[in-house]
Each structure stands twice: as C-alpha cells, then as structure tokens.
Amino acid sequence: MEIPVVYGTTGSISALLDGTITRDIINNLTDIGGKCVAEYVWIGGTGQDLRSKARTLDKKPEKVEDLPTWNYDGSSTGQAPGDDSEVYLIPRAIYKDPFRGGDNILVMCDAYEPPKVKDDGSVADPVAIPTNTRAACAAAMKKVEAEEPWFGIEQEYTLLDATTKWPLGWPKNGYPGPQGPYYCSAGAGCAIGRELVEAHYRACLFAGINISGINAEVMASQWEYQVGPCTGIEMGDQLWMSRYILYRIGELFNVEVTLDPKPIPGDWNGAGGHTNYSTKATRTAPGGYDVIVEHCKKLEKTHALHIAEYGEGNERRLTGKHETSSMHDYSFGVANRGCSIRIGRMVPVEKCGYYEDRRPASNLDPYTVTRLLVESTLIN
Numbered sequence: 548m549e550i551p552v553v554y555g556t557t558g559s560i561s562a563l564l565d566g567t568i569t570r571d572i573i574n575n576l577t578d579i580g581g582k583c584v585a586e587y588v589w590i591g592g593t594g595q596d597l598r599s600k601a602r603t604l605d606k607k608p609e610k611v612e613d614l615p616t617w618n619y620d621g622s623s624t625g626q627a628p629g630d631d632s633e634v635y636l637i638p639r640a641i642y643k644d645p646f647r648g649g650d651n652i653l654v655m656c657d658a659y660e661p662p663k664v665k666d667d668g669s670v671a672d673p674v675a676i677p678t679n680t681r682a683a684c685a686a687a688m689k690k691v692e693a694e695e696p697w698f699g700i701e702q703e704y705t706l707l708d709a710t711t712k713w714p715l716g717w718p719k720n721g722y723p724g725p726q727g728p729y730y731c732s733a734g735a736g737c738a739i740g741r742e743l744v745e746a747h748y749r750a751c752l753f754a755g756i757n758i759s760g761i762n763a764e765v766m767a768s769q770w771e772y773q774v775g776p777c778t779g780i781e782m783g784d785q786l787w788m789s790r791y792i793l794y795r796i797g798e799l800f801n802v803e804v805t806l807d808p809k810p811i812p813g814d815w816n817g818a819g820g821h822t823n824y825s826t827k828a829t830r831t832a833p834g835g836y837d838v839i840v841e842h843c844k845k846l847e848k849t850h851a852l853h854i855a856e857y858g859e860g861n862e863r864r865l866t867g868k869h870e871t872s873s874m875h876d877y878s879f880g881v882a883n884r885g886c887s888i889r890i891g892r893m894v895p896v897e898k899c900g901y902y903e904d905r906r907p908a909s910n911l912d913p914y915t916v917t918r919l920l921v922e923s924t925l926i927n
C-alpha cells in the first residue's frame with residue numbers, strides 16, 4: 548500500500564501533544580532562579596510571517612536599552628544570502644510573556660545588516676534590511692512627534708481548521724448558512740471559536756498590549772480585535788506583537804489564523820484592518836473637524852500610493868461590495884461605511900475627534916500604513 552505524502556504544514560501533528568501538561572509544568576515550576584526568558588520576535592522575509600527565538604537573561608531588564616542585540620540566520624527566513632547570512636536584531640519594545648508567565652518577556656525587534664567597521668575603526672550606523680518597515684516608520688513618527696499622532700487598528704482575521712484549511716466549524720466541503728446571524732453573535736453554530744478569541748484577549752491584556760475590544764465578524768469564523776489608541780511607533784509594535792500572540796494561541800488550539808483579505812470568494816465578507824487616526828489638532832475643538840476635512844482632501848491626492856501599500860490581495864476585498872469602497876475611487880464622509888474614509892457621526896457635532904481609514908486590508912503592515920498616514924497628512 549502506498550502512503551500518501553502531504554506537503555504543507557501538518558498542523559494536526561501538534562494536536563497529538565497535550566498542552567495542559569505544559570501549562571501544569573509552567574504553573575508549578577515557577578522558581579527559575581531569578582532569571583528571565585526573553586522571546587525575541589521579528590518579521591520574516593515575506594513581510595507577513597513572524598519568527599521568534601528565546602534566550603535566558605540573568606535578570607529581568609528594566610528597559611529595552613538593557614537588552615542585548617542579537618542575530619539570526621537570515622538565509623532561513625528569506626532575508627539574506629547563504630554566504631553572508633547573519634541578520635542583526637535590535638530590541639525595540641518589551642511585553643510580558645503570557646505563555647511563560649512570571650517575569651519572562653516578549654521582545655519586539657527589528658532587523659539590520661551586520662554592523663560594518665569603518666576605516667577609522669569605529670562601527671557604522673546599522674542599515675535596515677529591505678523588509679524592515681519599522682525603521683522608516685520610526686523616522687517619520689519622530690518628525691511629527693509634536694503633533695501626537697494616535698492610531699487604533701481594527702484587526703480582522705479568520706480561523707481555519709489546521710488540517711482542512713477550511714474555516715473552522717464550517718461543514719466539510721460545504722458552506723454554513725448565509726451571512727446575517729454571525730456578526731456580534733452569541734450561540735453555538737454562530738459564534739465559532741470564542742474560546743480562542745477569549746484566550747487571545749486575556750493574553751494581550753496580560754502582555755500589556757493596549758487591546759481595546761473584540762467582536763465576532765460578519766463571516767462565520769471571522770473575528771476582530773482592536774488595538775489602540777497607541778501613540779506613533781507604538782501602534783506598529785503593539786499590533787505585530789498582538790498578532791504573534793494570536794498565532795501562539797492558535798498553536799494551543801491547533802487552529803490556523805489567516806490574515807488573507809478575502810479568504811472565501813463570493814458572498815462572504817473580506818477581512819480588513821480599519822485604521823483610526825487623530826492628531827493633537829484633530830482632537831482639539833472647535834478647529835479639529837476642519838483639520839480632519841483638510842486631511843481627507845490631502846489623502847485624495849495620495850490615494851493610489853496608499854492603495855499600493857495597504858495589503859497584498861486587497862483588490863479581492865475592495866470591490867465596492869460587502870461594506871467596502873472600490874479601490875479605484877476615493878471618498879470620505881460622515882458616518883458612511885461605504886467610503887474610503889469614515890468620519891464619526893459625532894465629529895461635526897463635537898467639532899473634533901478622529902477618522903477611520905477603511906482601506907487597509909487585514910494583512911496590512913501597520914508600520915507602513917501609519918507612516919503613510921502621517922507622511923500624507925503632516926509631512927508632505
């Protein structure tokens with residue numbers, strides 16, 4: 548008899564391991580001799596994948612500058628040639644580790660070419676590798692620091708059965724009933740995967756992520772969480788780390804998480820990454836509303852530039868149907884969810900507030916989206 552060979556991730560294998568045993572060990576063996584495990588997290592070569600590895604530190608660092616730089620084999624992540632494969636990691640933000648608990652930490656890092664020694668023997672400034680979108684974002688945020696940009700991102704995502712790659716809980720080789728009952732639902736057969744969603748919510752709160760809420764989405768097995776408001780570069784750091792935590796939670800349940808903007812073609816909602824944005828000026832009455840309208844007019848000029856960077860496959864989602872605007876048109880309006888940009892209903896009344904860029908896809912890079920927003924509205 549021939550044994551069929553299956554290529555691709557075989558998520559079902561991890562289901563053979565009973566995670567409760569690990570939780571039991573971690574919860575009981577709490578004395579780790581005053582040491583601290585730091586899980587360094589970074590973005591891999593696709594610009595979408597998250598990678599991480601751990602190291603033991605002699606004590607818990609007080610601030611991110613206390614953490615050592617580290618490196619990894621970039622030829623294994625599609626980020627460096629094999630003959631010069633070292634990529635450098637610079638720690639940027641610390642969160643509590645919800646998986647190891649205790650004083651252990653997760654560390655969001657960004658990636659650089661190996662430091663070069665100059666002719667005079669000094670070490671040159673690190674050069675960001677091409678997939679490092681954080682460096683440009685941090686530079687832009689530095690420039691507009693005085694404007695105090697705040698962001699809140701609504702991260703939509705879809706749960707998949709790790710073996711079949713079909714949405715979790717959907718009938719084998721079939722579809723559930725049409726959309727309608729699932730959004731913000733309660734009840735078996737409607738709110739599918741809540742155990743995972745709740746675990747992620749609590750883990751983010753423990754970690755120190757500024758997660759502001761969760762809800763079930765319009766498509767069955769699709770959910771949303773929001774992170775924000777976050778100031779400047781913290782938006783990108785926190786959203787990426789919240790995704791890392793989501794994938795780790797998915798491991799525990801043996802469920803895959805996809806950020807594909809349109810996981811199921813047809814009459815099923817896509818997944819977005821609505822990005823809410825304000826500055827000191829937009830938040831201040833009475834001139835704030837006028838500033839928002841000015842921003843929206845500026846964003847019309849740079850529409851194509853933003854669309855090109857708002858997530859791969861976004862053209863499958865931004866069709867003008869399923870609560871989206873067409874990617875070929877730009878529009879803004881008060882309380883209108885069919886626009887590219889939605890201004891909240893109360894903004895013209897209160898004469899200040901924030902607005903929502905509805906164009907980014909669920910697989911947005913928050914470093915790029917927040918950078919483009921401040922560049923288009925405040926810098927250029």
Ligand code: ADP
Pocket residue numbers: 697698699700701759773774775776821823824825830900901903
């Ligand atoms: P929606 O009504 O579009 O579903 P959500 O409630 O899901 O909106 O998300 C709104 C997001 O906007 C949250 O992440 C929230 O933290 C964020 N937010 C709130 N106030 C501001 C502000 N002044 N500037 C930027 N973002 C904000």
Ligand code: MN
Pocket residue numbers: none
């Ligand atoms: Mn090795």
Ligand code: MN
Pocket residue numbers: 701771
């Ligand atoms: Mn929302």
Ligand code: MN
Pocket residue numbers: 701703764771
């Ligand atoms: Mn939503």
Ligand code: MN
Pocket residue numbers: 701821903
């Ligand atoms: Mn929204």
